[in-house]
Amino acid sequence: MALKKYIRDIQGFPKEGIVFKDITPLLIDATASKECLQILVDSVKGKQIDKVIGVESRGFFFGMLLAQELNAGFIPVRKPNKLPFDTIAASYDLEYGSDTLEMHSDAIQKGDRILIHDDVLATGGTAKAVCELVERLGGEIVQLNFIMELSFLNGRDKLGTYPIFAAINY
Numbered sequence: 001m002a003l004k005k006y007i008r009d010i011q012g013f014p015k016e017g018i019v020f021k022d023i024t025p026l027l028i029d030a031t032a033s034k035e036c037l038q039i040l041v042d043s044v045k046g047k048q049i050d051k052v053i054g055v056e057s058r059g060f061f062f063g064m065l066l067a068q069e070l071n072a073g074f075i076p077v078r079k080p081n082k083l084p085f086d087t088i089a090a091s092y093d094l095e096y097g098s099d100t101l102e103m104h105s106d107a108i109q110k111g112d113r114i115l116i117h118d119d120v121l122a123t124g125g126t127a128k129a130v131c132e133l134v135e136r137l138g139g140e141i142v143q144l145n146f147i148m149e150l151s152f153l154n155g156r157d158k159l160g161t162y163p164i165f166a167a168i169n170y
Contacts, residue, residue, distance in 0.1 A: 006032045047143065049114070051108065052073070052075070056101070058118070058119035061119075066145070075114075077103050081102075085106070087105055088103055088105050088133055103133045110138030116130050118145075120148050124155030124157065127159055141162055143162070143165060144164045144165070150170050
């Protein structure tokens with residue numbers, strides 16, 4: 001199945017000059033969603049995963065499904081002041097600004113094997129911030145997993161040698 005046909009381009013969102021990759025058509029189509037999930041699960045076949053991180057907010061959709069399929073725990077990484085317990089934070093730059101992400105301080109135990117999932121790898125800032133959070137808590141990053149990669153933005157360059165998988169490449 002060609003998953004790209006389920007990704008819709010939205011011009012000028014969230015601001016002028018940005019072409020937003022909308023995954024809503026993928027989410028609406030049950031067959032396409034199942035296919036995408038299977039591709040993401042297959043990308044970590046044979047690897048031990050203790051916990052899956054889903055990055056706010058579109059990373060939650062498949063992040064939780066991945067955790068269930070892999071029999072792993074799920075960790076939400078959120079924007080500031082959205083989590084109710086003690087948190088750690090990391091700031092990052094986006095292609096259109098900057099932001100901060102937080103994770104509960106007790107979400108990862110030293111040595112936990114972590115799969116990080118988000119919808120898109122763009123400039124790599126978000127993923128790098130999540131990697132920083134995981135490593136600060138003593139987790140081992142097994143792979144970074146994305147529905148799509150915008151390779152023309154060179155996000156991989158910020159992520160060093162972490163294993164990266166994207167179901168769709170642009």
